[in-house]
Amino acid sequence: MxxxxxxxxxxxxxxxxxxxxxxxxxxxxxxxxxxxxxxxxxxxxxxxxxxxxxxxMFSILLYFVILFMAIYLGSSLKFYDKYKWWDRSIHFLSGAGFVGFGIAIISLNPGISKWAVIFFGATFSITLHVIWEVLEYISDCLTHGNAQRWQKINANNNHLSENALQPSGLVDTMNDFICCIVGVIPAVLLWSIAL
Missing domain, CATH: 1.20.58 (Methane Monooxygenase Hydroxylase; Chain G, domain 1)
Incomplete structure (x- = not known):
């Protein structure tokens, strides 16, 4: 085994x-x-x-850590509300981890150049985050939830002042995207050495 x-x-x-x-x-x-x-x-x-x-193995281990952090600690034990950095750390880790998933998928096709494989892995990870944010938005619309931190009354206001030009939901979504991209960068660098 x-x-x-x-x-x-x-x-x-x-x-x-x-x-x-x-x-x-x-x-x-x-x-x-x-x-x-x-x-x-x-x-x-x-x-x-x-x-x-x-x-x-590393991507799967990161995946398990992300599942545990997001679903159990984040949602069930309310770490999203207790720690302002919790959501960002999950998006950073998933940005890095899902590059490996994309590389595994594209590697089914032999003969693709190393840089095309790495590019696909990076775009796969970022695309998953875009889909995730869309699903959060749809969920908030249908259930009147607060996954995107759009409500005024929120324990985690993403450091948003009362006079902010943008609503907190937009700030949360953009922070999630940025953390994902920042997580993708070191993963791409490591994969460029490993492949």
Whole structure:
């Protein structure tokens, strides 16, 4: 069994332990988040098994860290509201990690130049973030949520003053995009050496 498989098994076991803990505490709302993490954690194995996409170990580990930070710590334990830097750190890490996913996908086609592979990985990561922000916007519109921090009353106001020219939702979205791009840059540099 490969080292990667051990990391995947350890992560799934951690999720099962967390689920049992919250069942014991009768906090069923958090169990929904853990179930969502469980489903998302199976995606790399699904891609590997059914599409022969071989994602590198580092990108998958980053993916697991991002899942844990975003869904469990960020949403369930309210780290997004407790720490202003939490959302930005997740977008930075996912910007870096999803470059590897893009490289794994494009590498299915042999004979593509190294720079085309790296360019695809970078644009794949940034495109995922664009899609994510669109989904946040749609979710906020349909559920009157606050994923994009557009509401005036918000614990995490992204350092926005009352006299700001732009609404906080725009500031949040732009910060997310910028953090993603900043995360993509070191990943591209590392991949240019590794390939």
């Amino acid at each position: 490969k080292l990667l498989n051990y990391y995947e098994i350890i992560f799934l076991c951690l999720l099962i332990i967390l689920a049992l803990y919250y069942v014991f505490k009768h906090e069923y709302k958090i169990i929904k988040s853990i179930a969502l993490m469980f489903v998302f954690s199976l995606l790399p194995a699904f891609a590997r098994t059914f599409f022969r996409i071989k994602i590198d």
